[in-house]
Amino acid sequence: MPRLQAHTVRALALLVGASVVSTVAGVEFAQMWEADRVLPGDGVVRIGRLSEYHPGLRNTRYDAMVYYLEGERPGGTALVLGGTHPNETAGFMAALVLVERSVVASGRVVVIPQACNSGFTCTDPLEAYPQSFPVATASGVRTFRYGARAANWVDQWPDPLVFMQYPSNQQLSGFETRNLNRAYPGRPDGTLTEQAAFAIMQLIRREEVDVAIDLHEAAPEFPNVNAIVTHEKGRDLAAQAVLALEFEDLQYSLELSPDNFRGLSHREWGDRTEAIPFLMETSNPIQGRLRGKTSAELLVTGSDSLYARAVRSGVMRVTYDVGGEPLKRRVGRHLAGILALLEAYSATYGERPIMLANVPSYEEMITAGLGAFLR
Amino acid sequence: MVLLHWTYVVLAAVIVYLVVRELFDQKDWRTQLTLALVLIPLVLRILHVK
Numbered sequence: 001m002p003r004l005q006a007h008t009v010r011a012l013a014l015l016v017g018a019s020v021v022s023t024v025a026g027v028e029f030a031q032m033w034e035a036d037r038v039l040p041g042d043g044v045v046r047i048g049r050l051s052e053y054h055p056g057l058r059n060t061r062y063d064a065m066v067y068y069l070e071g072e073r074p075g076g077t078a079l080v081l082g083g084t085h086p087n088e089t090a091g092f093m094a095a096l097v098l099v100e101r102s103v104v105a106s107g108r109v110v111v112i113p114q115a116c117n118s119g120f121t122c123t124d125p126l127e128a129y130p131q132s133f134p135v136a137t138a139s140g141v142r143t144f145r146y147g148a149r150a151a152n153w154v155d156q157w158p159d160p161l162v163f164m165q166y167p168s169n170q171q172l173s174g175f176e177t178r179n180l181n182r183a184y185p186g187r188p189d190g191t192l193t194e195q196a197a198f199a200i201m202q203l204i205r206r207e208e209v210d211v212a213i214d215l216h217e218a219a220p221e222f223p224n225v226n227a228i229v230t231h232e233k234g235r236d237l238a239a240q241a242v243l244a245l246e247f248e249d250l251q252y253s254l255e256l257s258p259d260n261f262r263g264l265s266h267r268e269w270g271d272r273t274e275a276i277p278f279l280m281e282t283s284n285p286i287q288g289r290l291r292g293k294t295s296a297e298l299l300v301t302g303s304d305s306l307y308a309r310a311v312r313s314g315v316m317r318v319t320y321d322v323g324g325e326p327l328k329r330r331v332g333r334h335l336a337g338i339l340a341l342l343e344a345y346s347a348t349y350g351e352r353p354i355m356l357a358n359v360p361s362y363e364e365m366i367t368a369g370l371g372a373f374l375r
Numbered sequence: 376m377v378l379l380h381w382t383y384v385v386l387a388a389v390i391v392y393l394v395v396r397e398l399f400d401q402k403d404w405r406t407q408l409t410l411a412l413v414l415i416p417l418v419l420r421i422l423h424v425k
Contacts, residue, residue, distance in 0.1 A: 007399075007401065007407065010404055011398045011407055014407055014408060014410075018412070018414045018418070019418075022415050022418045025415065025419060025424075026424040026425070122425070154425065156380075158379065
């Protein structure tokens with residue numbers, strides 16, 4: 001038997017080593033494919049999927065769960081979207097609180113907690129993001145995934161060099177091709193992201209949605225943090241909501257959706273459906289460029305010494321409380337915003353009220369914590 | 376887009392083949408180590424894991 005040369009033995013050993021590393025890394029990545037556990041509450045009357053509105057999504061990771069909450073009294077219909085950007089955790093968690101906790105008194109509320117379902121199966125590269133984070137609840141510690149800003153490359157790959165938004169032909173960076181909030185109105189035969197956007201547009205039309213709310217987060221240095229962004233047809237309602245929130249000592253700025261920036265929920269939902277759209281942002285330090293150690297703890301506590309230093313220096317404008325921007329506060333703000341918008345809508349359109357109950361107030365959320373309102 | 380996706384996968388597979396061949400041809404251990412490291416993300420991409 002011929003003796004193997006040293007470099008061949010080394011090559012074989014390195015090949016085995018690469019296989020082991022690939023397997024370990026692969027198993028870790030694949031853990032994110034497992035869906036988060038959602039425990040629907042008494043308010044949920046039906047659970048569906050996005051593919052009911054566009055069958056092309058069936059058997060893909062874009063086929064998000066849809067939860068329908070319905071009251072005994074008739075009224076209008078609201079849509080609440082969390083997880084449009086899966087790394088903006090407060091949106092997903094606020095939607096989850098609605099699914100697990102709230103009941104509808106009048107009208108209907110349709111909730112999609114993980115709208116960009118594919119994006120929950122990976123994290124953004126080179127950011128050192130945690131794959132999951134814990135929340136202590138009455139039923140024990142539950143873990144939820146921290147996803148990427150856009151859909152998983154594995155599901156829609158490769159990105160073009162330049163993303164041409166359909167149908168406007170607006171040009172954006174190539175990676176925006178996987179961004180659900182640039183894909184509206186979408187199209188049935190487009191990329192999977194465009195198909196998901198199309199399905200959401202179909203849902204809004206078929207369910208005759210009156211009010212549609214898209215929940216987001218952003219880095220503390222982002223100028224639209226703690227804002228309600230609205231299409232022009234929702235301007236009065238948003239103003240009413242901002243004033244009502246002011247009485248709860250919650251400050252929101254009111255931003256008008258730019259009509260020349262296409263593909264966004266607050267623009268396309270408003271232009272192409274009967275729904276009145278809103279988008280809300282909270283301040284999430286883990287998304288910021290100034291952040292220090294990136295961990296699940298930072299995601300939950302929102303406490304970062306470098307942002308505190310930036311605030312104290314007064315050199316730059318950041319929306320950051322030196323005590324931190326904890327997840328419970330960000331979820332509390334989203335829930336308070338949803339309630340204020342629905343109250344403003346119900347007061348204005350009295351014949352189609354949408355009334356939610358069992359939703360924790362901002363103060364209750366701060367006092368008891370997020371886990372107290374999950375099952 | 377689907378065609379482009381599978382073209383990319385086939386290209387990645389061809390590169391893996393070339394890298395493995397080079398791994399066995401090279402005699403310098405540092406180059407061999409670099410080639411082994413290059414293999415890892417390519418394999419994960421072909422398997423649709425990452």
